[in-house]
Amino acid sequence: MHMVRTFLFGRRYDVPLDQDSGSKVLPWIIALMVYLASLSLTATMTVSGLIGQWNADVAGTLTVQVPPAHNEGRERSIETDPRLKRIIAILQAQPAIQSATPLPQDQMDALMAPWLGTGDFSRELPMPWLIDVEIDRTQPLDLDNLGMQLDSTVPGVTIEDHQVWLKDLIVFARSIEVIALLILFLVTLAGVTVVVFSTRAGFDIHRNVVEALHMMGATDAYIAGQFQTHAFGVGLRGGLIGLGMALVTLLVATYFAAQINSTLMPSFSPSWLLYLCLAFMPLASAVITMYAARATVMRNLNALP
Amino acid sequence: MIRFENVGMRYGNGPEVLRDVNFSLEPGSFHFLTGPSGAGKTSLLRLMYLSARPSRGLINLFGRDIATTPRQDLPALRRRIGVVFQEFRLLDHLSALDNVALPLRIAGVPESQIRTHVAELLSWVGLADYVQSRPATLSGGQQQRIAIARALISRPKLLLADEPTGNVDNAIAMRLLYLFEELNRMGTTVVIATHNEGLISRFDYPVLRLEDGELNMIGYGSTL
Ligand SMILES: Nc1ncnc2c1ncn2[C@@H]1O[C@H](COP(=O)(O)OP(=O)(O)O)[C@@H](O)[C@H]1O
Ligand SMILES: [Mg+2]
Numbered sequence: 001m002h003m004v005r006t007f008l009f010g011r012r013y014d015v016p017l018d019q020d021s022g023s024k025v026l027p028w029i030i031a032l033m034v035y036l037a038s039l040s041l042t043a044t045m046t047v048s049g050l051i052g053q054w055n056a057d058v059a060g061t062l063t064v065q066v067p068p069a070h071n072e073g074r075e076r077s078i079e080t081d082p083r084l085k086r087i088i089a090i091l092q093a094q095p096a097i098q099s100a101t102p103l104p105q106d107q108m109d110a111l112m113a114p115w116l117g118t119g120d121f122s123r124e125l126p127m128p129w130l131i132d133v134e135i136d137r138t139q140p141l142d143l144d145n146l147g148m149q150l151d152s153t154v155p156g157v158t159i160e161d162h163q164v165w166l167k168d169l170i171v172f173a174r175s176i177e178v179i180a181l182l183i184l185f186l187v188t189l190a191g192v193t194v195v196v197f198s199t200r201a202g203f204d205i206h207r208n209v210v211e212a213l214h215m216m217g218a219t220d221a222y223i224a225g226q227f228q229t230h231a232f233g234v235g236l237r238g239g240l241i242g243l244g245m246a247l248v249t250l251l252v253a254t255y256f257a258a259q260i261n262s263t264l265m266p267s268f269s270p271s272w273l274l275y276l277c278l279a280f281m282p283l284a285s286a287v288i289t290m291y292a293a294r295a296t297v298m299r300n301l302n303a304l305p
Numbered sequence: 306m307i308r309f310e311n312v313g314m315r316y317g318n319g320p321e322v323l324r325d326v327n328f329s330l331e332p333g334s335f336h337f338l339t340g341p342s343g344a345g346k347t348s349l350l351r352l353m354y355l356s357a358r359p360s361r362g363l364i365n366l367f368g369r370d371i372a373t374t375p376r377q378d379l380p381a382l383r384r385r386i387g388v389v390f391q392e393f394r395l396l397d398h399l400s401a402l403d404n405v406a407l408p409l410r411i412a413g414v415p416e417s418q419i420r421t422h423v424a425e426l427l428s429w430v431g432l433a434d435y436v437q438s439r440p441a442t443l444s445g446g447q448q449q450r451i452a453i454a455r456a457l458i459s460r461p462k463l464l465l466a467d468e469p470t471g472n473v474d475n476a477i478a479m480r481l482l483y484l485f486e487e488l489n490r491m492g493t494t495v496v497i498a499t500h501n502e503g504l505i506s507r508f509d510y511p512v513l514r515l516e517d518g519e520l521n522m523i524g525y526g527s528t529l
Contacts, residue, residue, distance in 0.1 A: 014396065014399070014407065014410075016396075016398040019398065208394065209396055211356075211394075212390075212394040212396065213407070213411065214356075214383075215354060215355075215356050215383060215388060215394075216383065216384070216388075216407060216408050216411055216455075217380045217381065217382075217383035217384030217385075217386075217408070217411055217412070218380060218411045219377075219380045220380075222411060302376075305355065305356060305357060305358055305379075
């Protein structure tokens with residue numbers, strides 16, 4: 001330990017901060033802070049990733065739903081339903097609409113399978129037709145007007161704009177994001193507070209040494225440097241422990257998310273960007289701890305003559 | 306070198322422990338400071354080594370008025386002063402060598418020059434065998450000699466020693482005083498606070514006496 005410190009920082013401390021009982025607890029408190037901060041960061045980045053994914057998925061699409069005809073049964077098909085043709089023709093006439101494609105029967109079956117099973121039974125049920133519509137959002141499209149036009153052609157046709165329900169989902173996701181960021185901020189604040197108080201305690205414990213250094217002509221920066229170097233080490237150690245705990249949690253969460261394998265659950269697979277950000281947590285923790293300690297010591301030194 | 310004009314000092318709201326102190330020390334001079342316990346010797350030295358501020362009056366140190374000197378200039382002034390504290394103020398977690406090396410490290414002297422200097426001075430004060438010892442494992446007299454070595458190591462312009470012979474027998478006390486004389490001959494201004502009047506009388510240096518917070522020059526050691 002002494003060798004490493006000498007190697008890292010050139011020489012031993014003049015202020016024996018590493019011998020305080022507090023400096024054994026502090027890295028663990030910081031580890032906990034970094035752990036919580038890492039989870040908040042993970043939540044924030046995952047949610048904002050999801051929002052982006054949803055947006056990309058549905059940004060340029062509408063779904064038009066055509067109710068089943070009264071007499072259709074087993075042999076219904078896209079080709080034989082004249083109503084479908086008329087609806088598609090109207091849709092394709094809109095300049096803002098790039099394509100309108102009915103969902104093939106086998107895809108419908110796949111969508112329904114989790115609820116209805118795969119038996120012939122599902123074919124007996126009257127199912128609406130779904131038409132995937134790709135639109136160009138830069139061009140004007142009066143959805144209300146289009147809706148009325150479609151409804152008068154085939155009664156019961158509805159247009160589903162994903163943007164609408166997505167908007168609500170995004171508001172919800174954003175609020176999760178804001179809460180996670182708030183937690184990140186509060187955890188940082190709590191961490192800084194803990195460091196400030198523990199530095200102040202260390203300063204008081206070693207007041208004799210500090211005053212001796214001060215009277216030998218040590219500058220405030222020299223004395224603060226002693227605390228600062230120590231604090232950097234504590235912050236780094238705590239940060240690495242916290243990061244380790246966060247990574248274990250992430251791995252476990254990723255594993256279970258993969259096990260669930262449901263189309264209902266948003267996929268949880270941490271991005272490389274998240275890992276990159278997490279990799280910086282120990283350094284951030286070390287730097288924040290260092291500056292909090294420095295500011296505290298400088299303030300206390302100012303009270304010396 | 307140092308000039309006090311009408312200096313008064315009090316701790317907090319207490320009574321003045323120093324009153325109307327006037328004196329000046331020429332560069333290269335050697336003075337004893339004496340007076341009964343509680344007379345204010347330590348307080349006067351604290352004013353001189355800038356660890357306390359006067360409540361009134363003017364202190365001029367190295368040609369600078371202390372009251373108007375910006376705080377960031379004070380460390381450089383302090384580095385020109387060597388202090389032997391009455392209670393030593395050694396750092397217990399450091400070896401004798403590292404304790405004595407401290408002023409040099411604070412001043413940014415390269416590590417390569419520090420070791421031999423320090424070892425040399427430690428053997429000068431008779432501690433050659435205790436270079437790696439922690440202060441707590443040494444006797445009061447040995448600790449005092451580490452404190453003295455630490456005050457001398459950076460060849461200060463002004464040496465202030467507070468009861469530097471309080472914990473050693475007479476033979477070692479004389480030896481330490483010869484060391485201070487040696488330093489004085491090389492140009493350092495020396496002030497030694499002591500209530501050991503027997504020791505004072507064996508040297509022929511001017512004696513300042515503090516009594517009830519007032520300072521007077523009372524003559525030369527050998528004539529008292
Ligand atoms: N830190 C302090 N706070 C309050 N009073 C003090 C303090 N230090 C010394 N005094 C008082 O100042 C007076 C002078 O003390 P001091 O300078 O230590 O005298 P000496 O060194 O001559 O024994 C004493 O009455 C002492 O009680
Ligand atoms: Mg005293």
